[in-house]
Amino acid sequence: TAQAGKQITIAYVTNGPYTFWTYAHAGCLKAEMEFGVKVNFFKPPSATLEEQKRFIETQMAKGVDGMAISVIDPENMTPFINEICAKIPVVMFDSDAPKSNRKAYIGMSNYAAGRLAGQKIKEQLPNGGKLVIFVGRLDAQNAVERRQGIIDELQGKPYAAQYPGKMTPQGRVNAGKWTILDTRTDGGDESRAKGNAEDTLVKYPDLDLMIGLWSYNTPAIISAVQDAGKQGKIKIIGFDEEVVVLGGIKDGYVAGTIVQNPYEYGRTSIEILYKLIKGMNAGIPPDKLVDVPARIITADKVDVFMDTLNKQLAVGEFFEVK
């Protein structure tokens, strides 16, 4: 707890150097102004746990008053997180560690976002069809959850808000009318992402739908589909708010993209932490889950959405979305 007069400092620890977090950063800046706190914002340069851990340790050394974490490996990191929870209030956002002593989780699980994507697939391919999933790495928690959400939705498993913890092995997955032919990973390399998309188009000429789980995957898919002259013939669904994807939605060859609300992840996390530190009522529900729902952006919503994004970014000195 902070003494009166001293400025409250909060560490905000994301899980990688992605554009996505720029919006969260903007949200943090907004909260900084709103509550007069200071936010130490961190993006692990190569998205590794080692970097995340290193930063958390230094922040502890500096003596921050609260911390928000998007945890890279929830299960195994729980002991480490509990060490911190013992000293200061901790909330999770984007990626939760449910078994830890964190005060709250802000966000919607990636699993739920995956289910949302699954629904969109069903809607796009009502008579069934073949699809391929593209992602950077399958040992990243958000990738596992999103993919599992899609599979469970297509296989018609009962709805759950949280990742049940069992990953369907890679390779071909049958789900009734729908078949996931493969899950191709690229290790975070955009050129491999595009290569994978291209090669998939060659390998499966009768493919119906491609879905990219990480932000750069969908632009890569779009680029490959355009090169092959298959716009419109192959349906595309994406995640996150990449400019090219939003453009594709506008132009009609991308069915939709599932977006979370990173800006709110930032703002709300700081707000809750601020209130916890000040001993105020933070309004955390009993199940500790603060819902910031994921949405699917389709052609009808895309303009409004882009507008909102730009307003959010106006808080910091970030680039505009064009």
Added chain:
Amino acid sequence: MKRIAGIAVLLVVVMLITTLIDTTFIKGYNIMNIMRWSGLFGILSLGEAFPIMTGGIDLSVGSIAGLVGALSANLIRMREMPIALALPICLALSVLMGFLHGLLVTKIRMQPFVVTLCGLFIYRGMARFLMQDVTQGYGNAFLGLKFLAHGKVPLAFWPAGHAPKFIATWSLPMPFIILVLVGIILAVFLNRMVYGRYILALGRNEQAARFSGINTNRMTIVAYMISSTCAGLAGILFSLDLNTVQPSTAGNMYELYAIAGCVVGGVSLKGGEGNILGVIIGTAIVRVLYNAINILGIATTLEFAVVGLVILVGVGADEVIKSFTARRRIAEVRGVQAKGGVGTSTAA
């Protein structure tokens, strides 16, 4: 020449095997994709070959490609700079980076590995800082510029839809054409002009080259400039092709691919040895491998292992064959002697 024949055989074998298992491999569209990727990565490898030939190395090419690619998109789209200004600026920046590497290597006598390793870190940091970690791209516009990365050449000369069928399926992607042009220029530079010999000589023995009146410092700097310029050019093409450049990851590990292309293509990491065609074929092998892995549906988890193994076996076999041919030549001499041929062999 034997060296090139060797890896050409390797390339053909990999392609043949893949085709036999799955004929979609030789579809025009697929081959064209491979050629485009070979073009993009080939330009990187060609540049990389020059510092290696001087006995150095350039670990920064991936970061340079990332930085310059991100910057070009940023200048053109975000800052709305005219293309005719933005591209020269980006290329000039690339040249400058190589120049700095060369200066540090020659004047301060720092080891190339260290200089370019620091470059790898610094340019990555610059890219991230300048772009604030925000993904860069050209959006849906700039189709003319994107022709550099997406264009298919014979096709471009026909009105839309009127190209003959065989051209439609087999036309040449622009990056490949750019690779061939860069390759020809560098091949003339390396094989026909005095500079090539200077670079090869100093790569083997810098002192001896200096004693021969070669301005070894200048040649070394030139080699690093070639490398960084090619990296910058490739970076721009990559950014046009992919249309998304994540400052934190774009070009990550590309230096390893560039070096792998060189190594498979017969550029010796000890310096003083290398040829352009080999590097192009070497790059193509790596690209074909990646493509084949996808076409054959091999698990992506195994991807790296397959690529590493093929390179290892390819280069290793070459090494073994080399010592074999040396032995064969001895055997030949013995054969001649046995037949009572030439008595002595030292005479000029």
Added chain:
Amino acid sequence: MKRIAGIAVLLVVVMLITTLIDTTFIKGYNIMNIMRWSGLFGILSLGEAFPIMTGGIDLSVGSIAGLVGALSANLIRMREMPIALALPICLALSVLMGFLHGLLVTKIRMQPFVVTLCGLFIYRGMARFLMQDVTQGYGNAFLGLKFLAHGKVPLAFWPAGHAPKFIATWSLPMPFIILVLVGIILAVFLNRMVYGRYILALGRNEQAARFSGINTNRMTIVAYMISSTCAGLAGILFSLDLNTVQPSTAGNMYELYAIAGCVVGGVSLKGGEGNILGVIIGTAIVRVLYNAINILGIATTLEFAVVGLVILVGVGADEVIKSFTARRRIAEVRGVQAKGGVGTSTAA
């Protein structure tokens, strides 16, 4: 020795500046963290130093650390293998990998860069394939084992909460102690036993060493085995400390950090030069830098740039100083010669 003094000064300067700006830097907890990280990365760097001293390089250490770390967690937690069996298996695997590298380098005469580059790819692929891309860890259990990575030593001898205050804030983390032990062993090996001289001799002039009757092949193989064993050991410690091993990323780029530690620590990439203490200090500098960047709140986007720049300046300054002292040494040598000794000069 002068060399070590130089980088020790660099280390102290960086620490001093950081402390002056923000005193949290010298808090016991922070220093202990730095020591733990220095321990983990230092073990990698120490191993890496040996192939470099033979004039080679080992690019595979990061992948080995990733593979072995993932494997140890997998065997112990998932497959419930007894620790006393799993750890020896993991270490044996590490030793074997180095042995293979050494064999390829010496018997097939492949270039170390190529062999270990392929290793980098292959082991990464193996890790991903064997773990099926599933993140590995030890969960909440295995606290005894985790002591190797988390333990703080003088503290461990007191009943919980009863340690004197100064020990509670300054105790030594286990990885650092392990580093010191490994360092002592390797220092004896390098400086006091004949093998170190053999490695340094062959690193500079392999033929000369061979003509002196040294089994250069065996010594080279040993160097690669030291490197891979240290990498495996570090991998296990990393996995215990982080408690999370992502097969596709764990250990990525660590080879660069290992090499950077060596280079800053005065190991020449040309081979034949290096010392243990320097490598440890070199690693510590890199770790302190990373810590300082966070403590000082420098934008993480700039992190890489800062680290790259400091290494560049540090090594560059050293190079400049070296050429100064070289001139001084000539003067000293001249003194000897004046007494009517053998001809002396400095290599240009």
Added chain:
Amino acid sequence: MTENQAAGLLEMRGITKYFPGIKALDQVDFDLERGEIQAVIGENGAGKSTLMKVLGGIHLPEMGTIRLDGREVVIDSVQTANKLGISFVHQELNLSDNLDIATNLFLGREPRDGFLQLIDRKKLYRDTEEVLQRIDLHCSPRLLVRDLTIGGQQMIEIAKALSIAAKILIMDEPTSSLSCSESERLFRVIRELRSQGVSIIYISHRLGEVKEVADRATVLRDGRVSGHLAKEEISQERLVKLMVGRDIEKFYHHEHEASRKPVFEVRDLVVPEHPKERISFTIHEGEIVVLAGLVGAGRTELAHALFGIVKPLGGQILLDERPIRIGSPQDAMRAGIILVPEDRKLHGLIMEMSVEANITLASLDRYQKMKVIRLDAARAVAREMVGKLDVRLRSIDQQVESLSGGNQQKVVLAKWLCLNPRVLLLDEPTRGIDVVAKEEIYRLMERLASQGVAILAISSEMQEVLGIGDRILVMHEGRICGELTKEQSSEEAVVHLATGGK
């Protein structure tokens, strides 16, 4: 040739060795007795080094047997050779120059003690000092080898071989970088060794030395033994006849008139290694000046300064009476000043490149049009130079590495002599070259001189010093301490000046 020897120490029979494309040794028989110094003589490329490398376990012969003490042995590695008591001073230097003298001397056989077999450093340095004493070297065993000149390094190599208690000591041109006083020291030690029963194989192109030390000589020609000579039979004429198969008439004739027009003048030059000394001298048109001195006298250093390799600290250089600035080898070459360096491995050749590429490397600018090489012209020049200097090779595309030491040296000369210089600086130009080829090279130098070129030749070989120059400059510890005209010159006079006598 294959007399049945009684219990000789070493018998090599029918040794045949092939290299890719060449038969380097053809049925060579070689015998060595206990306690003898046997010379092995032959033209460049005759196979001397190869034969020794077979004995030293570096090359495995395709055919032939080796018997040591009557027992047949297979020498398949350097270690085996060492175990059999064979030690080897190679034609090329083989030291790890990053380590100190003591470590190099005892590399592979360090004194160790204790449970961990740690190096006994005290003993190491004490033993080293003893060894250095033995050949009159007075320097710290802790000096790094890279701080020694080539001559110094060669002395260390020799010291190393001498310190091994060997049965057979092979010395492949040990004196090629040594001046006469160092050579004398060496001879003293090997005579001493002989009296202790060590057998020594001695390879040299300095036939005077051979006559002085050898008990017997074996002559090789084109990979075959062409004859043996007993001590009394050894004479320059007979050796040469066996080497080349014909008589050679005359050596060291030198008769031409130098003009008095100064071409190259050095005034008060200060080189970094000897900052207190000032060097001045003049070379006239068509004059050959020899620069003599002991190992480490500073001659190479001076040549490097004149060629722009090292920056002088002060002084002036005049060409055709106009001052010029030489900041780099390019400057020097532009002015027409050329240096043929001493160290062929380090400064002279790119070992892995072809003979053609090496010969044309320094003159490439002449065979280019818009920087594009005219290959035919380059190759023609390379062929011409190979013919002129009688380089023994298979083709000009052969790697220099696979030439014999002497032929490599000829390539070094060919590389620079095709440049038509105004001033020619030669640093030990005939190092490792056989007598016959030397003669050719002297002729070439004379021809150049008569065309008006000013030549400065650094040499350590007394016969050469006395034979080829119009004038002799003698250096000692970085200073030119004397000048001798042709008439004044004598061995005694040179040695007197070189050792610092006034």
